[in-house]
Amino acid sequence: MKRISILFVCMGNICRSPTAHGVFRRLVEEAGYGDVIRIDSAGTHAYHLGEAPDRRTQQAARSRGVDLADLRARQVEAADFDRFDYILAMDRDNYRILESLSPAHASHKLGMFLDFAPHMGVAEVPDPYYGGPTGFEQVLDLVEAAADGLLQTLRERHLER
Incomplete structure (x- = not known):
């Protein structure tokens, strides 16, 4: 079975990705x-390099049984475009930044994470950083739906042949 690699990308790599x-x-x-x-996950900006995810992000995830304590923020680097099969942006702004950084041979790897959850009726995972606790719950709802869709897509394309 072929190994598959996924990179999730947001702005600072402390909330959504x-x-x-x-x-x-x-x-x-x-x-x-x-x-x-x-x-793996990364940010398009270097605001929080080496930091753990935002405490509100960790708390919301922990309430759903997901531990993020081992993750540390990093910035997208040129080698990521060769290392990863799928590079999935949380919103259009970060997608455009990835597009501008991507070499031509890797542009087919770029996508929007919520494309894997069309039934949610939302194209972007909103940044909860400046909002209240409900924003972190909304991020989790969207991410859980897209994660299910992504795994199903990987099964169909790569894993169950």
Whole structure:
């Protein structure tokens, strides 16, 4: 079975992309694909390098059984476009930044994370950083739906052939 690698990307890598990283990691492990799917997250900006996810993000995730304590913020780097099979942005602004950084041979790897949850009727995972606690719960709702859709897509395309 081919190994697959996924990179989740938001702006600072302390709220949305680590949430996606942790939720998807748990889903992948529960499905028994932990040895074939590699997961990471990064930010387009260097605001929080080396920091743990935002405490509100960790608290909301923990309330749903997802531990993010081991994750640390990092910035997208040029090598990521070769290392990862899927590079999934949380919103259009970060997608555009990824597009501008991506070499031509890797542009097919870029996508919007919520494209894997069309039934949610939302194109972007909103940044909860400046809002209240409900924003972090909304992020989790969207991320859980997209993570399910992403895993189903990976099963169809790569894992169950």
